[in-house]
Amino acid sequence: MGLLDxxxxxxxxxxxxxxxxxxxxxxxxxxxxTRGVRWAEALQQLEN
Incomplete structure (x- = not known):
């Protein structure tokens, strides 16, 4: 039903x-x- 809604x-x-x-x-x-996360590092961590 969720798909319909x-x-x-x-x-x-x-x-x-x-x-x-x-x-x-x-x-x-x-x-x-204390420091931000670089997008390249974030994407690499999410891929693993």
Missing amino acids: TGVGRQQRKLHVDMRKAVLVMLDGSAGG
């Missing part, structure tokens, strides 16, 4: 939530939060 399937929503969690973990754990 939002156009997004269950698997796609799960992938979105998983990606969000991975990004938040990466940002929280990066060098004590």
Whole structure:
């Protein structure tokens, strides 16, 4: 029913939530939060 309401399937929503969690973990754990994260480093970490 969610697909009819939002156009997004269950698997796609799960992938979105998983990606969000991975990004938040990466940002929280990066060098004590004292420096920003470079996009190249962020993408490399997400690929692994």
